[in-house]
Structures are given as C-alpha cells and as structure tokens.
Amino acid sequence: MIIGVPKEIKLQEHRVGLTPESVQALTKKGHEVLVQSNGGFEAGFTNEDYKNFGAKIINNAEEIFKNSEIIVKVKEPQMNEVKMIRENQIIYTYLHLAAAHELTKGLIKSKSICIAYETVTDDNGRLPLLAPMSAVAGRMSIQAGAHSLEKNQKGRGLLLGGAPGVEPANVVILGGGVVGENAAIIATGMKSKVYVVDKSKERLKQLHEKFGDKIIPTDSEKTDLSKLVSECDLLVGGVLIPGAEAPKLVTKEMIKKMKRGSVVVDVAIDQGGCIETSKPTTHANPTFLVNDVVHYCVANMPGGVPRTSTMALNKATLPLLIKLADQGYKQTLQENKNYLAGLNVFKGKVTYKGVADAFKLSYTPPEQALVE
Numbered sequence: 001m002i003i004g005v006p007k008e009i010k011l012q013e014h015r016v017g018l019t020p021e022s023v024q025a026l027t028k029k030g031h032e033v034l035v036q037s038n039g040g041f042e043a044g045f046t047n048e049d050y051k052n053f054g055a056k057i058i059n060n061a062e063e064i065f066k067n068s069e070i071i072v073k074v075k076e077p078q079m080n081e082v083k084m085i086r087e088n089q090i091i092y093t094y095l096h097l098a099a100a101h102e103l104t105k106g107l108i109k110s111k112s113i114c115i116a117y118e119t120v121t122d123d124n125g126r127l128p129l130l131a132p133m134s135a136v137a138g139r140m141s142i143q144a145g146a147h148s149l150e151k152n153q154k155g156r157g158l159l160l161g162g163a164p165g166v167e168p169a170n171v172v173i174l175g176g177g178v179v180g181e182n183a184a185i186i187a188t189g190m191k192s193k194v195y196v197v198d199k200s201k202e203r204l205k206q207l208h209e210k211f212g213d214k215i216i217p218t219d220s221e222k223t224d225l226s227k228l229v230s231e232c233d234l235l236v237g238g239v240l241i242p243g244a245e246a247p248k249l250v251t252k253e254m255i256k257k258m259k260r261g262s263v264v265v266d267v268a269i270d271q272g273g274c275i276e277t278s279k280p281t282t283h284a285n286p287t288f289l290v291n292d293v294v295h296y297c298v299a300n301m302p303g304g305v306p307r308t309s310t311m312a313l314n315k316a317t318l319p320l321l322i323k324l325a326d327q328g329y330k331q332t333l334q335e336n337k338n339y340l341a342g343l344n345v346f347k348g349k350v351t352y353k354g355v356a357d358a359f360k361l362s363y364t365p366p367e368q369a370l371v372e
Helices: 020-027 047-052 061-067 101-110 131-148 178-189 201-214 225-231 252-256 267-271 306-335 353-359 366-371
Strands: 002-005 032-036 056-058 070-072 090-093 113-116 170-174 193-198 215-219 234-237 263-266 287-290 293-296 343-346
Touching: 002 061, 020 032, 020 047, 020 306, 032 047, 032 061, 047 056, 070 306, 090 306, 101 343, 101 353, 113 306, 131 178, 131 234, 131 263, 131 267, 131 293, 131 306, 170 178, 170 225, 178 193, 178 201, 178 234, 178 267, 193 201, 193 225, 201 215, 225 252, 234 267, 263 267, 306 366, 343 366
Parallel strands: 002 032, 002 070, 032 056, 070 090, 090 113, 170 193, 170 234, 193 215, 234 263, 263 293
Antiparallel strands: 113 343, 287 293
C-alpha cells in the first residue's frame, strides 16, 4: 500500500505521524511511504533520516493526499485537509469528533474510512493508542500548572512544592485514569499535597497502593467537590468518556469560589473539556483568566514535546497500521473487535455511537457498515 504522512498544520503542532524507524518497518514489508518535506523536522527527524529508511520525500500535502491509500497523522485533519481527502481513503489519526461538528460533517461528506486512535480499545476496555499521549499530557499538566502559578503568569505566586517551613500547594486531580496517574507522579515528585478524585473505589485503591500516603484518594460520590475545588491551588481535569464529549464536572459557580490566581489545567479539552469555563487555547497563547482563575487549556499539549510524543505514539499506533497496510481495512477490522472500535466514520456513515449522540446523527454499528 501507499502510506502518506503529511506535515501537521495545526497551530504549534510539531509531532509527526511516523518516525523514520516506523517508515523502515513498513518499507521492509514492501509498502511505499510518502513523507512531506520537513514534516518531522520539529520533532528532530530530517528528510535524510526518512530517506535513509526508505521514504520518498514529497514537497506538498496535495500530492500526498492525492496518491496515498492511507493517510497517517497525529492531529485531526484541518478543514483545508478535509477538502483533499478522497473517497475510500483511510484516515488514521486522533479525531476527537465528539467535540468537532464541522469536521465530522466534512469527513462524512468525504466518504472516507476514518479510524480514530482515541477509541481503539484493548481486551480490558482500555485505550492503548490514547494512553501514551494521555501519559505525556498528564505529566505536562503539572509542569504547565506549576509555571502558571508563578506571579508573572498571573498565578498565586506559589511554588508547587512549597519551601522549608512553607506548606506545599494543594493539587486536585479529577480522574484517576492514565492522565490522573501520570499527573500524580509529577505532582507527588514535586512534593505537593495531592488529591486524586475518582468514582471507582477499585481504581482509588490501586492508586493508593501505588502512591501510598503521597496522595489522598477521594471518592467523588462521598466528597463535596465544590469545597475541594475552592480550597485547591491547582486543579487538573483528566476525566474522559471514550469517543464522547467530556462531562462538565466543574461548574462556573465552582470556579467563582476558587482563590484568586489559582490554576486550572483542563487536559480533557480535546473532548470539549470537563470544566465549564474552559475553551481551547494554543501553545503560543496557552492561558486566559476567568474570575481571576488562570485557565490552561491547550488542545494539543503533547505537541509541546514532539520528539518524546512522536516516539511514544508510534510504539502504540504502528501495529494496527501495519495490519491495515498488509491486509486491508476490511479484514483487519472484522478480525479484531478492539480495532473495530476505532472506526468512527465509514463511507458517509457515523459508526461510533458517542459521536452520533453528540450531534444527533444517524448511527450505524461498525460491523454492520462493513458488510453493507
């Protein structure tokens, strides 16, 4: 198959769909890989690196979209890319469609085959292609939050870990999944006082076993979330419903009760955010104020560390890509229900229920769509 890797064009997005090593794995199997010139440069991969591993360097995205059977990206197609997508072309990337009505309509119209990294599952119901970027974003959330707490960033002027004789900052992490666990790793490492809020008693038990007394496991059903939020210095939103819009757990009223200069980092912003006052921002202009609370809502946080992110992502996404290239989408998706869960849009039909529900669109089960 011919696999195309266009340069990412979303603002401040420096990751790339394939590393040179991933290209080599595909070309060794007889596939042709087209990489847009300097597509991996910001992640530290040169055109020569790609050529040495068998890729063909293409000067423009138009040619890649025109000639490729599979398009491999990191972020969702931007609207000028959607115009280049061809019928029956496989689009393999993060899509986050439940928070993107216009993009969803565009992909339906294109009649392409859209497989979203973030809804592919494993046998335990986890999200293995989302996990590496969730881990990066979780770790970055504390880094970003600590910086945003500085006075010159309009924060409270607090050092997250305190100082000798000075209490550390209070960190509240909503969600004990991959984002929450990785946020806790960094927050506890910085000696903060860390609350992890989750509705699963089993998950809270696992986290307590991992972190011991370094965290305060908090059952969401037994705590006054408004009070907890009002007392924190840094609030991290890491709650996700796979493929669906994130639930709004923190209301505008709760934000009003937060301390002046406290910080919100909404990692769930790709799925619409779990904090009512959130709106997407960029690495160039990452924060804004609501009621004197600093909001950090960068929609592609791992794009800020593109080399680490690209390598971590490829370890997760390459196995399915190789199967798609080797045996085609139909056999690959029909053989594996976990891969099938990644199919969001198929030849004009919405095949992921969370997306259909978000926009009140007709839903076609993916297994049905493949045989119609």
